[in-house]
Amino acid sequence: AQKITQTQPGMFVQEKEAVTLDCTYDTSDQSYGLFWYKQPSSGEMIFLIYQGSYDEQNATEGRYSLNFQKARKSANLVISASQLGDSAMYFCAIFDRGSTLGRLYFGRGTQLTVWP
Amino acid sequence: EPEVTQTPSHQVTQMGQEVILRCVPISNHLYFYWYRQILGQKVEFLVSFYNNEISEKSEIFDDQFSVERPDGSNFTLKIRSTKLEDSAMYFCASSDQGKGAKNIQYFGAGTRLSVL
Numbered sequence: 172a173q174k175i176t177q178t179q180p181g182m183f184v185q186e187k188e189a190v191t192l193d194c195t196y197d198t199s200d201q202s203y204g205l206f207w208y209k210q211p212s213s214g215e216m217i218f219l220i221y222q223g224s225y226d227e228q229n230a231t232e233g234r235y236s237l238n239f240q241k242a243r244k245s246a247n248l249v250i251s252a253s254q255l256g257d258s259a260m261y262f263c264a265i266f267d268r269g270s271t272l273g274r275l276y277f278g279r280g281t282q283l284t285v286w287p
Numbered sequence: 288e289p290e291v292t293q294t295p296s297h298q299v300t301q302m303g304q305e306v307i308l309r310c311v312p313i314s315n316h317l318y319f320y321w322y323r324q325i326l327g328q329k330v331e332f333l334v335s336f337y338n339n340e341i342s343e344k345s346e347i348f349d350d351q352f353s354v355e356r357p358d359g360s361n362f363t364l365k366i367r368s369t370k371l372e373d374s375a376m377y378f379c380a381s382s383d384q385g386k387g388a389k390n391i392q393y394f395g396a397g398t399r400l401s402v403l
Contacts, residue, residue, distance in 0.1 A: 204390060216330070216378055216394035223389060262330065266390055272318055272335040272342040273382075273390045279329050 174198060175263050175278035183284050184253045191238070192248040192281045194263030200224075204266035205246040206275065207237065211259040219261075222246055253285045289313040293379050293395035300369055301403055308364045308398045310379030319362045320380040320392060321354065323347070330378065336362065337385065369402045376400075 176195045184190035196205065207219040222230045222237045230237040238247040250257055260282050264275040292311040300306050312319055321333040335342040336354055344352075353365045362381075366373055376399050380392040 206391070208394070213396070214376060214399070215396035216380075218391060218393055221389065221391055264330075272320075272337055272385050274320070274332040274335060274343060274345070275322070275330075275392060276332070277330040 174265050174267070174276040177263055177278035177281050179281045180279070181282045181284070183286065184250075186255060186285055186287050187252055189249060189251045190253055190283065192250070192261050192263075192283065194246045194248065194278060196244050196246060196263070196265050198244075198265060198267070200268050202268055204268075204273075205237070205239070206264040206266065207235070207246075207248045208262045208264060208277075209257075209259045210262060210280070216262075220248070250283075255285050255287065258283060258285045291379055291381055291393055291395035293377075293398050295398060296396065297399045297401070299401045299403065302371055303368050306366050306369055306400065308366075308377050308379075308400070310362045310364070310395055311360050312362055312379065312381030313383075313393060314360070316381035316383045316393075318382040318385050318390070319354075319356070320382075321364050322378045322380060322394075323375040324378065324397075325375045333364070333377075366400075369400075371402050374400055374402045 203224045205222045209217045220232045220235045234251045236249045260280045262280045264277045266273045294309045319336040324330045334344045334348045376397045378397045379395045382392045384390045
């Protein structure tokens with residue numbers, strides 16, 4: 172069963188504007204973690220932000236924030252004041268506490284392009 | 288800032304040959320993972336490792352694959368007899384938290400394996 176759905180294969184945003192990347196998830200667990208990773212064209216996977224299912228407040232890390240709507244099972248990433256260096260593939264992932272050490276299930280990703 | 292280091296960055300091999308992909312996890316981390324990403328596809332879990340044992344493996348991780356922590360710093364993935372379909376980017380990840388905690392997995396830059 173697909174656990175993470177990212178419906179936007181590509182997004183475009185102008186520099187300095189904000190952009191929201193969508194992520195919905197499916198889990199029967201009450202306790203889980205949600206993650207966003209950035210993958211630039213060089214290929215590495217960079218951790219951006221984490222949201223625990225019991226966290227009462229939306230997670231923020233600098234220009235990144237996570238719009239967590241538990242009832243809707245969505246965990247959208249908001250990037251404020253986009254920069255050219257934000258152009259990359261962005262992956263949403265869920266931490267499956269049903270597994271022994273918590274494997275991550277990734278979505279198919281959203282390719283973000285920031286233009287000047 | 289501590290990081291996960293993977294070598295080599297690119298490995299080219301002939302079908303049927305053995306390859307060893309190497310990883311140096313973050314020094315105080317105890318939980319280790321391998322993931323792979325076939326070009327254009329989502330990142331997939333292969334195996335998790337803790338206390339010198341495999342904790343969990345996916346259906347992808349068949350008898351051709353093995354993992355080892357040969358010393359206190361390295362973590363390796365071996366593919367005994369490579370197939371064309373093993374061509375992918377292989378990511379090592381490590382975490383200082385296991386299941387039931389805030390398990391943030393930090394990824395290396397990946398090894399791109401090309402099987403000819």
